Amino acid sequence: MELTRFLAALAVILPLAYSAPTETVTRLHPEILAAMKRDLGLDTEQATARVARELQATDVIDQLRNSVGAQFAGAWVADDGNTINVGVTDESLTAEVTAAGATPVVLANSFTKLEEAKLALDNLEIDQASVLDTTSASSGIAAYYVDVVANKLVLEALADSTAHAEELAAQVGLTASEFEVRVVDSLPTTFATVTGGDAYYINRSARCSIGFSVTTGFVSAGHCGSVGASATTPGGESLGTFSGSVFPGSADMSFIRTVSGTTLRGYINNYSGGSLPVSGSTASAVGASICRSGSTTGVHCGTVRALGVTVSYSQGRVTGLTQTSVCAEPGDSGGSYYSGAQAQGVTSGGSGDCTSGGTTFFQPVNEILSTYGLTLVRA
Template sequence: MQRRRIAVAAAVVAAAGAAVAFTLPSMAGTTPSSTKPASTRSGVAPQILAAMQRDLGLDGDQATARLKRAKWASGVSATLAAKTGSDFGGAWLATDGTTLKVAVTNAGAADAVRAAGAVPVMVKRSEQTLDAAKEKLDAVRADAAGVSGWYVDVKTNKLVVVAKPGRTAAAKSLAAEAGVKTDAVSVLTSPATPKPLAGTDLHGADPYFISLAEGTARCSIGFAVQGGFVTAGHCGSAGDQTFDQNQVAMGSVKASIFPGDNDEGFVQVTNGDSLQPFVNDFKGNLLPVAGSTEAPVGAAVCRSGSTSGTHCGTIEAKNQTVVYPEGAVTGLTRTNACAESGDSGGPWLAGDQAQGVTSGGSGDCTTGGETFFQPVNEILAINNLTLLTTGGDASTPPSSAPTEEPSTAPTDAADACANLPVQAQGSLNRAGQAQAIPGNGAFRANAGRQVACLDAPAGADFDLFLQRHTATGFRTVAKATGTGDKTLSANLRSGVYRYVVVASAGSGAYTLGFAAP
């Protein structure tokens, strides 16, 4: 990991990620008295609706309907991804913001899509196949000269490589070097040069400061979590000391990744500053954070930043690799919302649902541009963090298996098991026999909590394992063992998963219900 996170033009750094909308509105001595919780319309702050009207041309009712539909689509997409396994080709909301389209590779899966109220689209390649192609490109990202990034486009069922003007041949050569089939790749030419959205603007809008060897860097808080807050990874390295806007020692950076697999950071607050589940819109209002349900491709999303204020756009792609001057970062979400220097680290919302923190982009809010954010659920899962919400509950509570290490899952998922959306039946005839679910391969899940319940036959001892696909094959990340029925709950990062039911003793038929984010 690089120690030098922020490009500096002088010995003293006055800019790293800049002051952006954040979730510490009641920090002692830091909140203007005019700042107040925003009233909501059907759970959506009017400031978000106003921004959607300005940027997307939607009136209040249309904006509210789109946000509600996106939340529904998120749950349906996750269920279908788990149910159809390796036949799943991705999901997105159409340009009308209400029609959910789901790509699948066979007719049987298409029937399941229709039954769920979505529109099936037959495609050649599954999302897992395209993800595998993207991982090949990720493996050669050090050779990405002339290329600014790549991502899976579920709408066209291809891997899109973004090339700089005149460098189309370089993009094709990179894909060929990685071993990606020609017919699975399309090249998009763009003059944009993404960069981390750090800035030198010293606005008086809820900053915090990081002490670096080069000097003092300035960033902003993303979302409040138990014990601190999340922000962009390029805002400092683990161990860096932090200070609040009154220059009072706040705590330190406990975790940070940039560049590489993420652009994410976690700052632990130890000075007694009050953490609350709100986003400052810099107009005297606090926007509520009620959870972190991940919105689908095609959904409307809004971000807030101290430089450019609140702006909205649409999610265009997920899991994009972006090539920054400091190195490539994978796993980012691509949007057409604008942002400017100084907006780094700030929060993204879909209604009242936390989506991520600003990583970088290109352009500005005068001429337009593109912006990438780091999904917040990935940060929570990797660091075993709990998002603070207005309901006072944990939207992603800590798990005994936050990393990819085998563990025994807790038994607090019993209540969630009664109506789990995916049900699978099977039968094990002897001790030592095992079956993988889904039977047609595996399923892709977003970062967040996965829960499962195994109804085992009386008198038998069946164990349940949840496995994540890695470069060396499937690896157990959570398990539930012992006698009787099993419940499993684990907060995990995004990836491809499968369940395995193993007969330790006895035989008979079983039922497995499970849900993934």
């Protein structure tokens, strides 16, 4: 299979563009629309309006976060996709929020305080034997993040680790009203696998999904391969070499520099015989609709649940991920997350599957681009 055709139909597993949209969304690609109808229960008009509103929400939230300063308490898009909620700790700022086109919500805890507590957890030398015991079905801390809707730092833990989670929250200075421990059924895992499929292979063994095309190659998840590892097509043809990779730690990201002559296109594989265009990479807010494309399960949609999440994998903690309600399965790792035609990130890991549903995390794509000095290929 020639590299041009392979990357046109496969590397396009994710949409990614490193710029803000320049025009209002008036329609969605039919494949994106179909996935949003199936997974979010929206009709054509509702889906189009929601994506346009979510793009607008990004600018409104950034504006208010800067103007209200230390009194900012987080922001999110409501379940209906129409309302932009902005939290403030000072009631006198509600008029300013309303004037900007958002709905003010007076909250007790500032986003800065909760975020600082989360960063303090990241810097703790946590005993992995007690925090992440992969041999036990009931102990371990899965993830922690600022839940802007609950206005608390949330620690997700298995049943036998709730007391440990409470101790960690107290250790970083949080009171009972500033954090919440939520019990989860399982620990997250990365989605790399050694089974076959229409994707790319690392050292001719493990399989992952190609991320977004950049002018010198493509991006994917860091856990898929380390620097120097080879990337090949399912047919064994050389795609390139991992030139950058981070996992675990501050990210789950990689950059694969492709061989000379490779054609790279700004599209996402829709796994229905076509492709989806990528026009930018404006990051979506909490509550926004989002879709994912991967080589195992194809296209699925859901919503953004939390930003800046720290996830505990068996290999170690990873900071700065985004949590979503979109399902994924082994082999989907590295695949694209997108909202409308805006690239969001590459699949990292999670729990559950696309039969029963699950929770997944992705590495924001703009961080990958800035870290490696890459330029996204757009349609």
